[in-house]
Amino acid sequence: MSEIITYREAIRAAIQEAMKSDERVFLMGEDVGRYGGSYAVSMGLLEQFGSERIIDTPLSESGFTGAGIGAAINGMRPIVEIMTVNFSFLALDQIINNAATMLYMSGGQFNVPVVIRMATGGGNQLGSQHSHSLEGWYAHITGLKILTPATVQDAYDMLGLALKDPDPVLIFEHALLYNNKGELDKQAVPIPIGKASVRRMGKDITIITYGISLFKSLEAAEILSKEGIEAEVIDLRSLRPMDDETIINSVRKTHRILIVDEGWKSGGISAEIMARINELAFYELDAPMQRVCSVEVPFPYAHHLEQAVLPQVEKIVAAGHKLMEEL
Amino acid sequence: MQIDIKQARSYYRQMLLIRRFEEKCMELYGYELIRGFLHLYIGEEAIAVGVMDAADAADAVITTYRDHGQALARGIEPKAIMAELFGKLEGCSRGRGGSMHLFDAKTRFYGGIAIVAGGLPIALGMALADKMMKRDRVTICFFGEGAVAEGEFHESLNLAVLWKLPVLFVCENNLYAMGTALECSESEQNIAKKASAYNISATQVDGMDVFAVAKSAKDAIAQIKKNNSPVFIECLTYRFRAHSMFDAELYRDKAEVENWKQKDPLIVLKKKLEATASGSQLGEDELEKEIALVIEEAVEFAKNGTLESVADLEKFVYSPKVQQ
Numbered sequence: 001m002s003e004i005i006t007y008r009e010a011i012r013a014a015i016q017e018a019m020k021s022d023e024r025v026f027l028m029g030e031d032v033g034r035y036g037g038s039y040a041v042s043m044g045l046l047e048q049f050g051s052e053r054i055i056d057t058p059l060s061e062s063g064f065t066g067a068g069i070g071a072a073i074n075g076m077r078p079i080v081e082i083m084t085v086n087f088s089f090l091a092l093d094q095i096i097n098n099a100a101t102m103l104y105m106s107g108g109q110f111n112v113p114v115v116i117r118m119a120t121g122g123g124n125q126l127g128s129q130h131s132h133s134l135e136g137w138y139a140h141i142t143g144l145k146i147l148t149p150a151t152v153q154d155a156y157d158m159l160g161l162a163l164k165d166p167d168p169v170l171i172f173e174h175a176l177l178y179n180n181k182g183e184l185d186k187q188a189v190p191i192p193i194g195k196a197s198v199r200r201m202g203k204d205i206t207i208i209t210y211g212i213s214l215f216k217s218l219e220a221a222e223i224l225s226k227e228g229i230e231a232e233v234i235d236l237r238s239l240r241p242m243d244d245e246t247i248i249n250s251v252r253k254t255h256r257i258l259i260v261d262e263g264w265k266s267g268g269i270s271a272e273i274m275a276r277i278n279e280l281a282f283y284e285l286d287a288p289m290q291r292v293c294s295v296e297v298p299f300p301y302a303h304h305l306e307q308a309v310l311p312q313v314e315k316i317v318a319a320g321h322k323l324m325e326e327l
Numbered sequence: 328m329q330i331d332i333k334q335a336r337s338y339y340r341q342m343l344l345i346r347r348f349e350e351k352c353m354e355l356y357g358y359e360l361i362r363g364f365l366h367l368y369i370g371e372e373a374i375a376v377g378v379m380d381a382a383d384a385a386d387a388v389i390t391t392y393r394d395h396g397q398a399l400a401r402g403i404e405p406k407a408i409m410a411e412l413f414g415k416l417e418g419c420s421r422g423r424g425g426s427m428h429l430f431d432a433k434t435r436f437y438g439g440i441a442i443v444a445g446g447l448p449i450a451l452g453m454a455l456a457d458k459m460m461k462r463d464r465v466t467i468c469f470f471g472e473g474a475v476a477e478g479e480f481h482e483s484l485n486l487a488v489l490w491k492l493p494v495l496f497v498c499e500n501n502l503y504a505m506g507t508a509l510e511c512s513e514s515e516q517n518i519a520k521k522a523s524a525y526n527i528s529a530t531q532v533d534g535m536d537v538f539a540v541a542k543s544a545k546d547a548i549a550q551i552k553k554n555n556s557p558v559f560i561e562c563l564t565y566r567f568r569a570h571s572m573f574d575a576e577l578y579r580d581k582a583e584v585e586n587w588k589q590k591d592p593l594i595v596l597k598k599k600l601e602a603t604a605s606g607s608q609l610g611e612d613e614l615e616k617e618i619a620l621v622i623e624e625a626v627e628f629a630k631n632g633t634l635e636s637v638a639d640l641e642k643f644v645y646s647p648k649v650q651q
């Protein structure tokens with residue numbers, strides 16, 4: 001049985017269910033309780049579960065993220081909420097030097113089953129310290145798993161999967177997705193971590209994307225379709241591990257690749273995807289791969305500038321045309 | 328108590344300017360002429376005005392995302408700030424910064440840092456540079472009490488004292504960090520006392536009283552220059568409005584807010600004057616009129632401003648090529 005709810009409500013429902021079914025699960029972060037969450041994800045949870053399991057923390061990202069890692073090592077299943085990816089940099093030491101390495105450097109003795117959620121992405125005119133999409137950059141770090149739910153179903157499923165995972169999982173929620181409505185079927189079998197999803201079938205080009213860019217890509221695919229170009233759209237869902245198989249199968253089918261990512265190009269996840277295709281299926285390509293990413297500037301405040309920075313449907317359509325020009 | 332009426336009038340004017348400017352901002356936000364995050368300073372005006380009175384033009388200022396008050400009190404033109412909020416090229420940050428990132432080289436205003444506690448280490452470095460170059464100036468660093476829980480706060484205080492840096496730390500303790508009340512975030516709620524652990528001279532001052540803030544800031548700056556060491560002031564204050572434009576204010580009582588409004592810095596100043604012979608000389612109506620005009624001009628200026636060309640989008644990611 002499915003229902004139509006928002007992305008925000010889906011995450012909240014997943015937290016509620018996890019907390020009801022597993023007493024080791026708790027939520028911790030700035031303003032998750034009394035304030036109701038900076039993006040209102042945890043609204044009402046304090047009343048439902050009490051302040052021992054919905055923990056308001058001071059502004060101490062390194063401290064409470066580290067505490068989440070410590071609690072995870074010691075038998076709990078913490079969900080750490082960091083308001084936005086920009087603030088997670090105050091906790092980088094804990095995430096990269098501790099969470100990502102502990103299992104390996106302890107010779108397999110201590111795994112870190114912590115889940116760290118944070119908002120990411122631009123489009124709200126929040127300027128250069130609140131808008132960046134740096135999930136691709138986190139995907140550089142081995143030892144972490146990086147999830148980027150785009151759909152309401154994934155927002156729900158991924159939190160549950162992350163909590164069941166024995167290793168540190170970071171979930172990146174695009175700030176503009178929270179109000180998105182979509183279908184949620186709680187009974188559906190979740191697609192495992194590390195599997196991509198083909199969201200639209202096509203034979204002419206493949207658009208590889210994730211997060212909010214999925215919706216822009218799907219919109220572009222409809223426009224291209226009217227012109228007779230059928231795009232296959234792959235939602236990566238997980239940037240680490242990445243589903244090479246689904247990507248390469250599509251390369252073999254369409255031979256033309258376009259990557260859409262709100263991150264920057266240089267050293268970004270889009271570059272990584274290209275490198276993999278190069279390594280695994282170079283001779284399948286009929287045209288140079290294309291990318292639509294954010295312009296490489298810190299995000300500006302002014303609306304028209306910010307929109308010029310972001311990947312847009314028109315830019316995706318134009319890149320699609322370019323791909324088809326090459327014979 | 329003796330009050331210099333000219334001084335009082337100037338304080339009142341500046342505080343009123345901030346108040347009316349921000350009320351206008353709220354209104355314009357409703358019309359979607361201002362977007363993004365907008366954090367209002369209303370209720371806290373006495374701090375910026377008092378501290379800036381103590382500051383020299385050569386001193387540097389660095390603050391947080393709640394920066395309109397300090398920017399106005401520092402003397403950045405209201406129209407340049409308004410244009411910034413409109414995202415226009417004529418804004419003090421070319422429309423690229425917005426409300427949270429006001430910058431102005433002329434007045435040595437270094438932002439507008441929107442990462443809590445992110446400004447403190449920068450203030451240290453600025454002061455370190457002044458010290459190394461033997462320049463007799465101070466760096467003034469504003470931050471909320473929320474920053475006190477961050478590691479950067481502690482690292483900065485320790486280093487400032489250890490290296491004897493000319494920094495004036497101004498903690499604006501408005502009792503809430505978004506929805507988190509002081510008692511939910513601090514093991515020791517007397518911030519000045521907490522700071523003292525770093526062996527810094529630290530005092531609490533009534534942040535609703537502009538005279539008290541100004542006196543304490545002047546004393547502090549004199550002390551910094553005399554002793555070659557940082558000073559810490561905790562200003563006790565309250566924000567009358569929501570944290571930003573997206574805050575349902577579930578975490579505090581309406582009655583508590585109303586109670587604090589009795590201590591409105593504008594009212595406090597007026598009452599002080601009324602208790603003296605100069606009570607009638609404030610000329611409030613005149614000031615209101617003058618400020619209304621300033622704000623109207625600022626809004627017109629902002630409305631008529633230009634949008635930066637998209638062709639210049641990548642300008643200033645790196646420094647422009649130096650002309651040979």
Ligand SMILES: Cc1ncc(C[n+]2csc(CCOP(=O)(O)OP(=O)(O)O)c2C)c(N)n1
Binds near residue numbers: 059083444472503505
């Ligand atoms: C490192 C970091 N974490 C979280 C935030 C989100 N945030 C913005 S303002 C704020 C509250 C800060 O309170 P305080 O320092 O007391 O200043 P006030 O807003 O009361 O002026 C929070 C949590 C941020 N900007 N930076």
